[in-house]
Amino acid sequence: MLEKIFSFLLLYAVLLNANFNEGKKIFDKKCSSCHGGFISIKEIKKNFFVNKNETLKLSAPTVNMITYDILIGSKHIGDKEDPEIQQMEIEEYLKEYLTNPSLDNSISDPYILKFFKVKKSMKDELSDEEYMYLSIYFMQYNKNRLKNNPITEKKEVAVKKYNDNVLLSYANKNAKPFIIYATSKNCYYCKKMDKEVLQLKVIKKQIQKNFNFVKVDVDTTELPFGLNKQYKKITPTFFIVSKTGKFLTQYPGSWNKEDFLEILQENKK
Numbered sequence: 440m441l442e443k444i445f446s447f448l449l450l451y452a453v454l455l456n457a458n459f460n461e462g463k464k465i466f467d468k469k470c471s472s473c474h475g476g477f478i479s480i481k482e483i484k485k486n487f488f489v490n491k492n493e494t495l496k497l498s499a500p501t502v503n504m505i506t507y508d509i510l511i512g513s514k515h516i517g518d519k520e521d522p523e524i525q526q527m528e529i530e531e532y533l534k535e536y537l538t539n540p541s542l543d544n545s546i547s548d549p550y551i552l553k554f555f556k557v558k559k560s561m562k563d564e565l566s567d568e569e570y571m572y573l574s575i576y577f578m579q580y581n582k583n584r585l586k587n588n589p590i591t592e593k594k595e596v597a598v599k600k601y602n603d604n605v606l607l608s609y610a611n612k613n614a615k616p617f618i619i620y621a622t623s624k625n626c627y628y629c630k631k632m633d634k635e636v637l638q639l640k641v642i643k644k645q646i647q648k649n650f651n652f653v654k655v656d657v658d659t660t661e662l663p664f665g666l667n668k669q670y671k672k673i674t675p676t677f678f679i680v681s682k683t684g685k686f687l688t689q690y691p692g693s694w695n696k697e698d699f700l701e702i703l704q705e706n707k708k
Contacts, residue, residue, distance in 0.1 A: 459583055462576025465569050466502065473499045473558060477584065480507075480672070488673045488691040489628060492554040499555055500547055506580045514546035522578065530574040537561040548671075601653070601663040603684060610651050610682040616708055617680040618646065619666060620654045626674040628693040636699050645700065649707035651682075679706045 466474075478501050486495040500508065509516050509529055516532050517525030536544055540558045547555065565573070610617065622629040636642055646652050655662055662670060664684045670676065673691040680686055690702055 458572055458575045459579040462572035462574075462579075465565070465573055466576055469561070469564065470573075471502075474505060475499075475501045477501065477503045484671060484673045484691075487551050487554065488671065489693065497554065499558060500551075502580065503584075504547070504551075506577050508546045508548070509577050510581075512546060512548065516546070526571075526574050526578060529577060530570050533573055534565075534570050537565065599660040601655075601660070603663050606651070606653065606663055607682075607684050610684075613651070614682055614708065615649060615651050616682050616687070616706065617664075617678070617684075618650045618652050618706075619662060619664070619678040619680055620652065621657050621662060621666075621670065621674055621676040621678065622654060623656060623658050623674040625658070629675045632675050632693045636694060636696055639696060642696065642699060642703075645703045645707075649703065677702065682708075 475497070478495065480503070482495070483501070483504060486492055486497070508514065509532075510519065517528040519525060532546075538560060539562075540560060542552055542555075542557060545552055545555075606617070622633075653663065657670075657674060661667065662678070664680055664686065666678050666680070666686060669678070669686055669689055671689075671691055675691075675693060677690045677694075678686065679688050679690075687706070694702065
């Protein structure tokens, strides 16, 4: 019995890998001219949220950006706990989007989306079988990339936590919203922001008057109020949180004096 189960699992793994390879061939042949290959998430985030796409000048998401949006992003498709149904849902989404592409039905991050061009329709260019292979390719992309390239980006580990109740108690006394400043000791743009903007008297005055300011080193400390759900892993990032601990908005990247004053003005109580 165990031998039969092992044989079945081995056959399933072989078939899955074969389907992934078929999907890769289709992507390379019919999609890669618009959608580039792997670029690290760190580079991508710096390109869009700091340099406003001036570095990479991408007009369409890379293959790993597509994979992220499909499987992990805020508009991700399906439930990873039910991979068979998820594969079918991804397949249907690809058919719908590639046949009738528009920014309205894209699952890309809204901020990043504004840098992209609307792609041409691929109506009648892919068969049902090819859509199936593509969906499997995206589902298996990360696993296969890491298998062939085991050197991965270093993950940040939070070792400290703020007490949300203590922060809220303080906010209730002064009735001010929060600015949560996500920073890192090794972040060049954070140091630039600290020196050129946050140290200015006019900035300090506005912050002290209208906000509770909390600076968080994300390399060692977890963001309060569950902000990790919204955090795009960009430093610096400034989160605006209500006095009751509700996330309102965020501003990734470094800002000059005038722009940051405008941010403060827009979000004061």
